[in-house]
Amino acid sequence: MRQDLPWRLMIVTLAVAPMVARGALEPSEIRLESDHPAFRLDGARITGWADHRLTLECPAPCNPLIVLRAGAPLEVEAIRHASARLRPGWDGTLGCHLYGLELHIPSAGTAVVILRPLPVPAEPQPTSPLDFARFRRDLARRGSRFPDDPAGFASWRQRYRLLLAERLMGGGLPPRVPVEARVTHTREWPAFTLREVRYRSRPDRENTLLLSLPRNVARAPLLLALHGHEAPWGQADPEAYRMGHADDFCAYFAERGWAVLQPATMDHRLQRQDWTLQGEWTWDAMAALDYATGLPVIDTERIAVCGLSTGGHLAMNVLALDDRVRAGVVGCVLSTWNHYRRRVRIPPHCDCGILAQLGDVLEQCDWAALAAPRPVQFQHGRRDAALGPGAYAQFLALNYNTGILPIEEFHAAFDEIRRAWRLAGRPEAVALHLHAGVHQIDNAAAFAWLCAALDVPLPAEPASTRPSPVPAAPSP
Numbered sequence: 001m002r003q004d005l006p007w008r009l010m011i012v013t014l015a016v017a018p019m020v021a022r023g024a025l026e027p028s029e030i031r032l033e034s035d036h037p038a039f040r041l042d043g044a045r046i047t048g049w050a051d052h053r054l055t056l057e058c059p060a061p062c063n064p065l066i067v068l069r070a071g072a073p074l075e076v077e078a079i080r081h082a083s084a085r086l087r088p089g090w091d092g093t094l095g096c097h098l099y100g101l102e103l104h105i106p107s108a109g110t111a112v113v114i115l116r117p118l119p120v121p122a123e124p125q126p127t128s129p130l131d132f133a134r135f136r137r138d139l140a141r142r143g144s145r146f147p148d149d150p151a152g153f154a155s156w157r158q159r160y161r162l163l164l165a166e167r168l169m170g171g172g173l174p175p176r177v178p179v180e181a182r183v184t185h186t187r188e189w190p191a192f193t194l195r196e197v198r199y200r201s202r203p204d205r206e207n208t209l210l211l212s213l214p215r216n217v218a219r220a221p222l223l224l225a226l227h228g229h230e231a232p233w234g235q236a237d238p239e240a241y242r243m244g245h246a247d248d249f250c251a252y253f254a255e256r257g258w259a260v261l262q263p264a265t266m267d268h269r270l271q272r273q274d275w276t277l278q279g280e281w282t283w284d285a286m287a288a289l290d291y292a293t294g295l296p297v298i299d300t301e302r303i304a305v306c307g308l309s310t311g312g313h314l315a316m317n318v319l320a321l322d323d324r325v326r327a328g329v330v331g332c333v334l335s336t337w338n339h340y341r342r343r344v345r346i347p348p349h350c351d352c353g354i355l356a357q358l359g360d361v362l363e364q365c366d367w368a369a370l371a372a373p374r375p376v377q378f379q380h381g382r383r384d385a386a387l388g389p390g391a392y393a394q395f396l397a398l399n400y401n402t403g404i405l406p407i408e409e410f411h412a413a414f415d416e417i418r419r420a421w422r423l424a425g426r427p428e429a430v431a432l433h434l435h436a437g438v439h440q441i442d443n444a445a446a447f448a449w450l451c452a453a454l455d456v457p458l459p460a461e462p463a464s465t466r467p468s469p470v471p472a473a474p475s476p
Helices: 129-141 150-168 249-254 277-292 310-321 337-343 354-358 364-369 407-423 443-453
Strands: 030-032 045-050 053-058 065-070 074-080 083-088 098-104 109-117 182-188 192-202 205-214 220-226 259-263 298-308 327-331 376-381 430-435
Touching: 074 083, 098 109, 129 407, 150 277, 150 310, 150 354, 150 364, 150 407, 192 277, 205 249, 205 277, 220 249, 220 277, 220 310, 249 259, 249 298, 249 443, 259 277, 277 310, 298 310, 298 443, 310 327, 310 364, 327 443, 337 354, 364 407, 376 443, 407 430, 430 443
Parallel strands: 220 259, 220 298, 298 327, 327 376, 376 430
Antiparallel strands: 030 065, 045 053, 053 109, 065 098, 074 109, 083 098, 182 192, 192 205, 205 259
């Protein structure tokens, strides 16, 4: 399964946007984005910009907003005659790799700000036993920890489902609107027909979806397929229905008799400032389900979701918020906020602002637990050094990650996920699958899991597209 793809093309996708996809910067480089529509001087004048030192002349009190593009995380090293705040803009408010330097200059005069890009470490940063002990302590004391009894867990889950929707979607799930779907293009593939459809998800928002419909199948199970930064942003990609694509789980399921629904996601331009990027993409996916489930060929009792990278986070959202989805596969994204804060460099990684939006209210293991008791398989690749627990250190790119996610840290968090499914009465319905691949779905494992979860008979293997399976990694 795509073992011929160079790992360098894969490991730098987190929930991640590699800089090479949006104009590469050196880690020490900072650019002024004076043409950005949010850039404003508010009466000030820039008189100097060199060596990360910004000088402004201000004839009166003012509040400039300086937009910066950076190849590394930034901090304010020194400041004179002003107060400053660096606001990350990759949550859709400014753009990927952009910061807003918000200044308050209280009176006329010269203001100086010196910025510091955080340097790339010379070697991977170790995790000591003391570090791990602190993580275990903080995990046990986290505010979102669910209770230890089934009734308490059920009540917690209901409360936190509402909280998740509030955080992502401007206060909660919006009312549904007629999807007003129109088929814009149809193409024939050997095993299925692929439709391109424009549809409405909110009164002021349209989106595009792709839907494969298998031939000679009266009622087809449906896979909601969600991609992350590894695929074209803001697009539904028909190439994902060919084996060899980063998201070829679409092809794998479509060629084996499933309908596969792929809504466009990952447009990093936030439409409504009271929403979040993940909220917009999640609701677009749920509205796409409104269209698909209205078709007679779709078996509405057999709906599953599979997501890779940020698409895995979107899958967690859908599993938490949409009861039509009966099972899922979450690929290469489940981690801990501790890992994001300690070992993930943002930028060049892009987390779409989710750490700031959820990090203080919902630990990732609890976010995942909102799917219980539905069957969910969590996957990771051992050659995915961005998020793979216990990944092979030789694949680490220090500009992106300063260390790998320790297997002990991951399992401490995953033990909490197992506890959730036990409390929900279905301990067998959650699984961890570590494979030896990169930042990818193990298609065969995902397919077997979802067919079993939804009681879908396993079909004969398509001879023309039979892939080589990703070898399973040994259990740690």
